[in-house]
Amino acid sequence: MSENVNLPAEDPGAARPGAKVQAWLQNLLGLGLLVVVAVNVGNAGSRYLFGVSPVGADELMVFLVIWVVMIGAVLSFFLRTHISVNLLPLYLKGRARLALYLVHDAAAVLACGYATWASWLFIGRIASIGVTSMGLGVPMTVPHAALLCGFAGLTLGGVVMFALDLVRLLRNDTGSEAGA
Amino acid sequence: MIASLVILPLLLMIAGTPIFLVFLTGVVVAMMFVLPLQPVALQQVLFGGFDNYALLAIPFFVFAGEMMSSSGIANRLIAWAMAMVGRVPGSLGVATVASSTALGAISGSSVAAVGALGKTLYPRLIAGGYGERRAGGLLASAGAIDIVIPPSIAMILYGMSAEQSIPQLFIAGVLPALLMALMLAAFVVFDAVRRGIPAEHGFSLTEALRATKKAFWALLMPVFVLGGIYLGVFSPTEAGGFACAYAIIIALLVYRTMSLADVVRAAGASAMLSAQILIVVAAASVVTWIMTTQGVPQALIAWIDAMQLTDVTFLLAVNLLLLVIGAFLDPTSAILVLAPLLVPIATSLGVDPVHFGIVMSVNLAIGMFTPPFGLNIFVAQQVTGLPAHTLYRGVVPFVVILVLALLIITYVPALSLTLGSSL
Amino acid sequence: QAQSTLKIATATINDVQHEWDKVFAEELEALVPGAVTTEIYPASQLGSIPRMSEGVLLGTIEAFTTPTSFMSNVDPRFQAFDVPGLFQTPEEVRAVIHDPEYREHLEEMFLDKGLRVIGAIYNSPTVLFTVDEVDSLAGIEGLKVRTFASPLQVQPMEQLGATPLPLALSEVIPQLQSGGLDGMLVGMPVLTAFKYYDVGSSILDLRFAEIVSLTVMNEGFFQMQTPEVQEAIIEAGRAAEEQVFSWGVENVERTYNVWTENGGQIHELSADDQAEMEAGFAEVTEAVLSSQPEVRAEYERILALVEAYRAE
Numbered sequence: 022m023s024e025n026v027n028l029p030a031e032d033p034g035a036a037r038p039g040a041k042v043q044a045w046l047q048n049l050l051g052l053g054l055l056v057v058v059a060v061n062v063g064n065a066g067s068r069y070l071f072g073v074s075p076v077g078a079d080e081l082m083v084f085l086v087i088w089v090v091m092i093g094a095v096l097s098f099f100l101r102t103h104i105s106v107n108l109l110p111l112y113l114k115g116r117a118r119l120a121l122y123l124v125h126d127a128a129a130v131l132a133c134g135y136a137t138w139a140s141w142l143f144i145g146r147i148a149s150i151g152v153t154s155m156g157l158g159v160p161m162t163v164p165h166a167a168l169l170c171g172f173a174g175l176t177l178g179g180v181v182m183f184a185l186d187l188v189r190l191l192r193n194d195t196g197s198e199a200g201a
Numbered sequence: 202m203i204a205s206l207v208i209l210p211l212l213l214m215i216a217g218t219p220i221f222l223v224f225l226t227g228v229v230v231a232m233m234f235v236l237p238l239q240p241v242a243l244q245q246v247l248f249g250g251f252d253n254y255a256l257l258a259i260p261f262f263v264f265a266g267e268m269m270s271s272s273g274i275a276n277r278l279i280a281w282a283m284a285m286v287g288r289v290p291g292s293l294g295v296a297t298v299a300s301s302t303a304l305g306a307i308s309g310s311s312v313a314a315v316g317a318l319g320k321t322l323y324p325r326l327i328a329g330g331y332g333e334r335r336a337g338g339l340l341a342s343a344g345a346i347d348i349v350i351p352p353s354i355a356m357i358l359y360g361m362s363a364e365q366s367i368p369q370l371f372i373a374g375v376l377p378a379l380l381m382a383l384m385l386a387a388f389v390v391f392d393a394v395r396r397g398i399p400a401e402h403g404f405s406l407t408e409a410l411r412a413t414k415k416a417f418w419a420l421l422m423p424v425f426v427l428g429g430i431y432l433g434v435f436s437p438t439e440a441g442g443f444a445c446a447y448a449i450i451i452a453l454l455v456y457r458t459m460s461l462a463d464v465v466r467a468a469g470a471s472a473m474l475s476a477q478i479l480i481v482v483a484a485a486s487v488v489t490w491i492m493t494t495q496g497v498p499q500a501l502i503a504w505i506d507a508m509q510l511t512d513v514t515f516l517l518a519v520n521l522l523l524l525v526i527g528a529f530l531d532p533t534s535a536i537l538v539l540a541p542l543l544v545p546i547a548t549s550l551g552v553d554p555v556h557f558g559i560v561m562s563v564n565l566a567i568g569m570f571t572p573p574f575g576l577n578i579f580v581a582q583q584v585t586g587l588p589a590h591t592l593y594r595g596v597v598p599f600v601v602i603l604v605l606a607l608l609i610i611t612y613v614p615a616l617s618l619t620l621g622s623s624l
Numbered sequence: 625q626a627q628s629t630l631k632i633a634t635a636t637i638n639d640v641q642h643e644w645d646k647v648f649a650e651e652l653e654a655l656v657p658g659a660v661t662t663e664i665y666p667a668s669q670l671g672s673i674p675r676m677s678e679g680v681l682l683g684t685i686e687a688f689t690t691p692t693s694f695m696s697n698v699d700p701r702f703q704a705f706d707v708p709g710l711f712q713t714p715e716e717v718r719a720v721i722h723d724p725e726y727r728e729h730l731e732e733m734f735l736d737k738g739l740r741v742i743g744a745i746y747n748s749p750t751v752l753f754t755v756d757e758v759d760s761l762a763g764i765e766g767l768k769v770r771t772f773a774s775p776l777q778v779q780p781m782e783q784l785g786a787t788p789l790p791l792a793l794s795e796v797i798p799q800l801q802s803g804g805l806d807g808m809l810v811g812m813p814v815l816t817a818f819k820y821y822d823v824g825s826s827i828l829d830l831r832f833a834e835i836v837s838l839t840v841m842n843e844g845f846f847q848m849q850t851p852e853v854q855e856a857i858i859e860a861g862r863a864a865e866e867q868v869f870s871w872g873v874e875n876v877e878r879t880y881n882v883w884t885e886n887g888g889q890i891h892e893l894s895a896d897d898q899a900e901m902e903a904g905f906a907e908v909t910e911a912v913l914s915s916q917p918e919v920r921a922e923y924e925r926i927l928a929l930v931e932a933y934r935a936e
């Protein structure tokens with residue numbers, strides 16, 4: 022399958038050594054989604070065929086999807102494939118575009134940094150109360166940790182990309198961004 | 202609060218910041234400096250934005266769409282649709298509308314329809330001489346039919362928050378959705394005549410039969426999924442999972458167009474696209490939550506109330522309000538917040554709540570592709586690779602057409618209510 | 625004094641829970657004018673039930689009105705109110721929740737989880753809604769029935785030979801229509817509010833449990849209030865439930881009428897079936913309670929009050 026919509030032709034930022042990690046992670050997410058499909062089909066199938074429905078199948082699917090989404094969000098951030106109104110970045114070239122990227126990176130550090138902190142506080146509180154999920158009975162810290170990891174990854178991503186973009190801006194090195 | 206929740210996000214959006222960061226930054230700045238909210242609320246509401254069984258339909262139908270296009274199922278379906286509508290000028294565009302309607306009868310999320318059709322049809326529309334703007338606009342807008350034709354996630358949510366019967370809403374959506382499809386198709390034909398885009402083929406029975414035979418397994422997919430929903434085999438979300446499983450089996454065992462590794466790669470790409478969509482949904486849910494707790498919807502309602510409206514002017518005002526809100530919010534959040542507030546006013550003015558649900562759904566369906574924020578636009582952007590401004594201009598005629606359809610649907614309640622009462 | 629905002633959330637609308645919230649807000653305002661701004665968010669406006677439950681635990685929502693069975697993942701003792709056969713009439717519920725000594729205990733029994741009970745409300749009887757007509761225990765066998773994910777709903781249904789399915793509420797109607805589900809255990813007002821008579825017409829009035837709703841408040845919020853406001857919150861809660869009790873009972877009657885007016889049927893089990901079901905439920909209950917001594921202790925305390933009331 023060659024026409025992968027999520028991959029820009031020119032891979033910016035994390036670049037070549039990251040390509041393998043990216044392909045590996047994306048396949049992992051794919052496997053995650055396939056598991057969700059299997060749970061869904063298996064759940065519905067067993068309900069109709071045998072009248073048996075595993076308690077918490079819905080929850081399992083939702084929790085898995087939350088993990089897939091958060092990891093996918095971090096990966097998309099590095100690839101700059103997140104949904105955006107990309108009018109201005111398309112028209113701007115070179116340093117001006119890098120300056121916009123710095124704004125995006127800074128927003129990620131600020132917003133996701135705060136979200137990571139909020140997530141940390143939240144998980145600490147529900148861990149001490151010991152809330153479990155209604156269906157599976159797993160500690161609610163398990164699905165919530167997806168957001169903690171995801172936002173921590175996005176914050177880190179913001180810091181790394183900010184540093185890389187800043188270095189490029191200062192060196193006036195806009196070559197690698199030309200095709201992105 | 203206006204600075205952090207309106208001006209700052211607007212600036213970030215213009216700067217091309219990822220939309221989820223646009224929402225999240227606005228919320229975080231508001232929480233840090235303006236609103237007396239605990240930080241843990243952010244995590245809780247974001248999580249709540251994800252934690253919704255109905256939302257599972259999004260990754261399922263994105264993946265089913267991806268499988269449909271990479272396995273060749275969609276191409277065979279579209280070839281079939283074209284063989285069927287061959288004689289009309291602009292047949293490819295009409296086939297797009299027809300395919301979108303058919304897919305809408307399988308899926309509850311219009312994002313999936315745009316994703317599935319865009320990949321297959323966009324290159325062909327370009328090759329057929331429609332031009333980037335028209336092709337992109339058509340793809341983004343045709344997906345809106347999906348929200349109105351059952352099954353519809355929007356209607357399930359409306360039924361729940363407005364306490365209306367979901368089956369009645371589903372039935373009520375059929376004729377309005379067909380009206381939308383007909384008006385879009387009529388425009389496409391008119392446009393093709395005006396611009397000299399010819400019919401792709403003349404209609405031939407042998408060709409139609411050959412296309413039907415070639416598309417047999419592909420045609421069986423909507424039959425299988427739709428029939429599954431209506432004949433009592435599964436719910437819309439389950440139908441999404443079955444559509445994936447069906448497409449995997451067809452691709453691996455029947456058409457043998459994909460290997461197992463291809464399927465994993467397709468799932469990976471779908472997971473990425475779903476992640477990009479769902480993180481926006483979650484971030485939007487925080488904005489909605491803050492607006493709700495800050496009394497923004499209530500203020501809007503009070504404002505409508507103060508204007509002493511009749512049912513006719515109320516519906517007009519609601520349409521305006523929802524078109525504006527739909528420009529910025531996703532239907533899920535908008536319905537969850539607004540339905541419980543607007544429905545009592547509507548019923549007190551003598552508007553049938555089922556009809557009102559259809560009016561809301563059509564409005565928000567249009568909102569799916571009105572700039573600046575519309576998930577269909579973003580998906581069309583992803584799938585076609587077109588820049589936002591091309592799509593923004595491309596959707597304009599389709600917004601006009603569907604707003605006309607909206608006015609008819611709004612002021613001819615019979616369109617929504619006849620089918621339900623005749624059953 | 626500093627004004628504070630009290631957000632009360634609930635999943636339903638225009639029912640006794642919502643009514644309690646409204647009356648509580650009025651009472652509180654009358655007791656301490658201007659001290660607290662109460663905002664009511666019905667119909668899950670602040671999120672799904674699990675999210676509201678977390679919200680009140682963490683203090684992002686100050687209070688949450690809900691049937692007890694939705695809080696059993698926070699503290700198993702919430703299940704004590706759901707034990708089959710415990711309550712048989714609304715008056716029995718009232719006798720327990722308004723018993724002065726029990727009332728004080730109830731208000732403070734979840735303080736270790738950071739929750740204070742400020743309202744206890746008679747909600748409605750639990751009935752079995754089915755798409756096809758069912759009027760006997762034999763008819764229940766093999767049915768796929770939606771329940772809450774609480775052992776005291778799941779296991780009794782299993783005991784009757786049905787398949788209990790804890791499903792998301794948004795899936796219930798599509799599943800009922802498509803045959804993925806044959807019925808649901810539910811409070812009567814939910815059936816009419818959501819117009820279930822369009823999907824099926826039969827209910828079986830099992831008479832095995834009365835739903836009790838509680839309003840729980842975040843204790844951190846409560847402790848931040850002045851003693852005067854704290855007193856007023858407790859008073860307003862108690863006063864509100866006195867006022868809405870008869871409203872709630874009448875509302876249940878109204879919903880039975882709405883049900884039959886819309887072509888719905890109401891069945892009851894034969895005396896033999898009823899006795900058989902109650903005996904079976906007693907076994908199930910015994911098994912659940914013996915594995916959870918803290919729930920049993922609470923149940924026995926409530927039962928003693930019910931029995932005292934019955935004896936009167």
Ligand code: NA
Nearest residue numbers: 305347350352
């Ligand atoms: Na649909």
Ligand code: NA
Nearest residue numbers: 528568574575
């Ligand atoms: Na929009």
